[in-house]
Amino acid sequence: MSAIxxxxxxxxxxxxxxxxxxxxxxPDFYTRLQAAGKCDSFxxxxxxxxxxxxxxxxFTLASLLVSIKIMLIAVFVFIASPTATxxxxxxxxxxxxxxxxxxxxxxx
Amino acid sequence: MSRMATTFLAMLAFxxxxxxxxxxxxxxxGILSCLLVAWFxxxxxxxxxxxxxxxxxxxGILRYLPYxxxxxxxxxxxxxxxxxxxxxxxxxxxxxxxFRTSLKRPISKVTFGQSITLxxxxxxxxxDDDEFTVYALTRSSAESLPGEMERRVAAALEDRR
Amino acid sequence: xxxxxxxxxxxxxxxSPIIRMAVRVMIPFIQLFxxxxxxxxxxxxxxxxxxxxxxxxSFILMALAFDLxxxxxxxxxxxxxxxxxxxxLIFTGLGALTAILGGLWLDYSALDRIIPLGPIEWRSMxxxxxxxxxxxxxxxxxxxxYWDLASGGDMDEGL
Amino acid sequence: xxMPFFLGAAVVLVLLMMLSLVRTIGGPTVLxxxxxxxxxxxxxxxxxxxxxxxxxxxxxxxxIAIAYALLNFIATLGATKYFLRRKSxxxxxx
Numbered sequence: 001m002s003a004i005x006x007x008x009x010x011x012x013x014x015x016x017x018x019x020x021x022x023x024x025x026x027p028d029f030y031t032r033l034q035a036a037g038k039c040d041s042f043x044x045x046x047x048x049x050x051x052x053x054x055x056x057x058x059f060t061l062a063s064l065l066v067s068i069k070i071m072l073i074a075v076f077v078f079i080a081s082p083t084a085t086x087x088x089x090x091x092x093x094x095x096x097x098x099x100x101x102x103x104x105x106x107x108x
Numbered sequence: 109m110s111r112m113a114t115t116f117l118a119m120l121a122f123x124x125x126x127x128x129x130x131x132x133x134x135x136x137x138g139i140l141s142c143l144l145v146a147w148f149x150x151x152x153x154x155x156x157x158x159x160x161x162x163x164x165x166x167x168g169i170l171r172y173l174p175y176x177x178x179x180x181x182x183x184x185x186x187x188x189x190x191x192x193x194x195x196x197x198x199x200x201x202x203x204x205x206x207f208r209t210s211l212k213r214p215i216s217k218v219t220f221g222q223s224i225t226l227x228x229x230x231x232x233x234x235x236d237d238d239e240f241t242v243y244a245l246t247r248s249s250a251e252s253l254p255g256e257m258e259r260r261v262a263a264a265l266e267d268r269r
Numbered sequence: 270x271x272x273x274x275x276x277x278x279x280x281x282x283x284x285s286p287i288i289r290m291a292v293r294v295m296i297p298f299i300q301l302f303x304x305x306x307x308x309x310x311x312x313x314x315x316x317x318x319x320x321x322x323x324x325x326x327s328f329i330l331m332a333l334a335f336d337l338x339x340x341x342x343x344x345x346x347x348x349x350x351x352x353x354x355x356x357x358l359i360f361t362g363l364g365a366l367t368a369i370l371g372g373l374w375l376d377y378s379a380l381d382r383i384i385p386l387g388p389i390e391w392r393s394m395x396x397x398x399x400x401x402x403x404x405x406x407x408x409x410x411x412x413x414x415y416w417d418l419a420s421g422g423d424m425d426e427g428l
Numbered sequence: 429x430x431m432p433f434f435l436g437a438a439v440v441l442v443l444l445m446m447l448s449l450v451r452t453i454g455g456p457t458v459l460x461x462x463x464x465x466x467x468x469x470x471x472x473x474x475x476x477x478x479x480x481x482x483x484x485x486x487x488x489x490x491x492i493a494i495a496y497a498l499l500n501f502i503a504t505l506g507a508t509k510y511f512l513r514r515k516s517x518x519x520x521x522x
Contacts, residue, residue, distance in 0.1 A: 031245060066490055081226075087508045087509075306495070323499075
């Protein structure tokens with residue numbers, strides 16, 4: 001059980017790292033949003049899956065219910081995270097934050 | 109009425125998962141709470157319509173999920189490659205894409221929009237009637253829209269009449 | 270870009286269908302979670318205050334995604350005020366009742382003299398009743414604070 | 429045997445949260461700060477569960493994690509709408 005859990009947690013941590021690096025490296029707000037909103041939600045779903053599997057190691061009714069709860073958090077993240085990303089993007093566009101474009105595109 | 113009953117059953121399942129205690133005190137209070145929530149927000153969880161089509165929607169989404177997961181994993185690897193690449197600015201080419209969709213029902217539009225946002229390199233910016241505005245990170249991701257995903261969503265959720 | 274901005278600003282409620290649908294699906298589960306936190310206050314972390322905050326947050330979420338008009342159609346200001354006062358009344362009434370019956374303030378074992386259930390059972394029951402009262406009061410106060418702050422007092426413009 | 433592994437994972441998460449804090453504090457726009465806060469909240473949800481494993485009381489920490497994820501989402505939506513109303517988001521942008 002714990003080996004399978006590690007198999008999920010380690011890629012999750014990798015994607016968390018990618019998301020954080022993305023926030024720091026990308027040139028403007030919209031591109032940062034790409035890294036933050038999605039790499040992070042995918043990574044957290046992976047880690048949550050790993051924790052749920054690890055928790056099933058000693059199988060009782062209580063631990064099964066706790067694992068289902070953890071999976072419910074994952075489902076919640078899957079609905080809530082794109083919604084939040086969408087809300088932030090829309091308000092940025094409305095307010096008028098300029099997106100970073102390639103130089104040859106800017107002239108058009 | 110059937111909406112209220114369905115909401116009550118969903119709430120009861122959620123309560124049992126949350127609570128994990130099956131003595132009389134907690135179970136009776138749980139049923140009371142589920143009744144309260146079902147009475148208060150029965151028209152929030154499910155939209156108007158026959159209950160059969162709601163169940164069909166549910167299974168349609170279930171059939172759509174494996175494809176979505178595959179797409180998410182692939183797209184995440186792509187974004188990871190972009191982020192870790194030393195000369196990142198050469199790889200990205202952001203643009204705003206606008207296109208019309210053939211999806212009719214609101215739920216399928218929302219599912220499609222959320223799927224676009226969940227697969228990295230694209231974000232749904234706004235949905236006006238049937239016009240989507242999508243922010244795309246790379247040129248290839250911009251060109252692939254609407255593509256296969258829209259067809260899958262249509263197969264899962266639209267009426268086949 | 271410009272055209273998009275203008276269109277988004279001119280949209281009547283300025284809200285997208287994505288947020289609405291997601292919030293609509295979430296709200297019943299949030300409310301049930303709040304009630305769960307109140308009921309299980311003496312077994313798991315939480316209790317009246319935290320459960321009340323989560324219940325109130327569900328109404329705030331509704332007001333964020335729709336507008337204040339829709340929210341007050343679901344849950345009128347009057348009902349909110351009645352629930353909040355009932356919560357405060359439960360708390361102080363129980364305290365006063367225990368004091369009148371000869372115990373200390375909120376000494377639940379004194380309630381054993383009205384309905385004999387045994388002092389230990391009354392202690393757990395009394396904590397539960399007080400938590401329900403606190404939860405109702407906190408929910409009502411949070412919701413009315415948000416309503417007043419968002420509308421500047423005159424309840425006709427949503428945030 | 430698994431405990432050091434989860435402890436290490438938690439430490440890595442805390443370090444990543446500190447890196448995200450750079451974006452939260454540094455800006456440059458207000459929306460960047462909101463984004464940084466949201467990202468830190470997502471990581472905190474996972475971190476709470478890892479702490480629950482380390483204290484061997486997962487059932488209790490799951491409830492806290494659910495509540496945290498929920499309030500994080502509401503806070504992000506609320507902050508976004510607030511700054512949308514105030515139209516002051518782009519003022520800090522040079």
